[in-house]
Amino acid sequence: MLCLPGLVMAQQAIKINGYIFRKGSDSRISQAVITDLNNKNVMMSDDLGMFSINSAIGDTLLITKKEYASFKVTVDSKADLMIGLQPLIALKEVTITGQTKKQELNDVMKQYKSQGIFNQGKSLPVWEFLNSPLTGLYNIFGKGPRDERRFAAYAETELENTAIDKRYTKELVKSITKLPDEEVTKFMLLYTPSYQDMKEWNDYQLITYIKKNLVFYKKNKSRAQQLQLPPSPKAE
Numbered sequence: 001m002l003c004l005p006g007l008v009m010a011q012q013a014i015k016i017n018g019y020i021f022r023k024g025s026d027s028r029i030s031q032a033v034i035t036d037l038n039n040k041n042v043m044m045s046d047d048l049g050m051f052s053i054n055s056a057i058g059d060t061l062l063i064t065k066k067e068y069a070s071f072k073v074t075v076d077s078k079a080d081l082m083i084g085l086q087p088l089i090a091l092k093e094v095t096i097t098g099q100t101k102k103q104e105l106n107d108v109m110k111q112y113k114s115q116g117i118f119n120q121g122k123s124l125p126v127w128e129f130l131n132s133p134l135t136g137l138y139n140i141f142g143k144g145p146r147d148e149r150r151f152a153a154y155a156e157t158e159l160e161n162t163a164i165d166k167r168y169t170k171e172l173v174k175s176i177t178k179l180p181d182e183e184v185t186k187f188m189l190l191y192t193p194s195y196q197d198m199k200e201w202n203d204y205q206l207i208t209y210i211k212k213n214l215v216f217y218k219k220n221k222s223r224a225q226q227l228q229l230p231p232s233p234k235a236e
Contacts, residue, residue: 013056018081019049020063029085031167032065033175037072042176044167044203066171160195167206168193176207177214187217 020029028049035042038059045051055061055075063071068085174184191213193206201209 013054014075014078015052016055016061016075016078016081017050017052018083020045020051020065020083020085021049022068023084023086029065029068031169031172032063032068032085033172035062035064035175036060037062042172042207044172044207046203064171064175164193164195164198167198167203172207173210176210177217187214190217 020032030045030047032045034051034053036055036059041054043051043053057075059075061073063083067088071085170184173188
């Protein structure tokens with residue numbers, strides 16, 4: 001009878017909030033995976049390193065992030081958690097001079113504009129076409145505008161794929177599905193969310209999407225196994 005109150009408390013579901021940072025600094029860690037090892041709930045830290053997960057007193061949370069040591073913590077109260085992850089390899093700070101993919105794509109678009117290709121390769125408005133008929137005809141029939149339109153479509157697709165990859169990561173999918181690496185890759189190819197979905201979904205909706213498709217994947221596993229992955233590039 002004396003143990004009963006403690007047992008009830010341990011089973012009571014509560015929401016645990018917290019944030020994750022790089023140990024030894026105040027840098028927040030985004031996209032870390034938080035797993036309750038007792039009830040199997042999974043969540044991800046946001047861009048500010050913050051997270052919220054349904055748990056219970058006595059549950060153990062496992063925090064994982066690529067290139068960081070895994071960390072376990074036991075929930076012993078409703079207080080917010082501050083979790084510091086230790087980098088696996090301590091690298092010297094360097095000045096990043098490389099460009100992001102978005103910057104690189106924008107630079108190419110600037111090159112097209114510098115060649116006198118206007119309006120992103122689209123037809124000009126009627127009034128502008130009348131004011132400059134030669135420019136209007138060039139934008140419709142010229143090879144440069146056609147190339148720019150193709151590149152603009154390619155750039156848009158690349159940026160959308162980058163936005164998807166930022167959240168729909170192999171680490172997240174593997175932690176939820178428990179599939180081996182090769183199957184995780186096939187699963188992700190089969191069930192990649194659309195860019196529009198990723199814009200509208202929060203982390204809980206993304207995780208729910210993965211879990212629902214996992215059920216379908218297991219039911220149709222033989223068909224999924226027939227999916228051939230592209231060959232890995234050979235090392236030169």
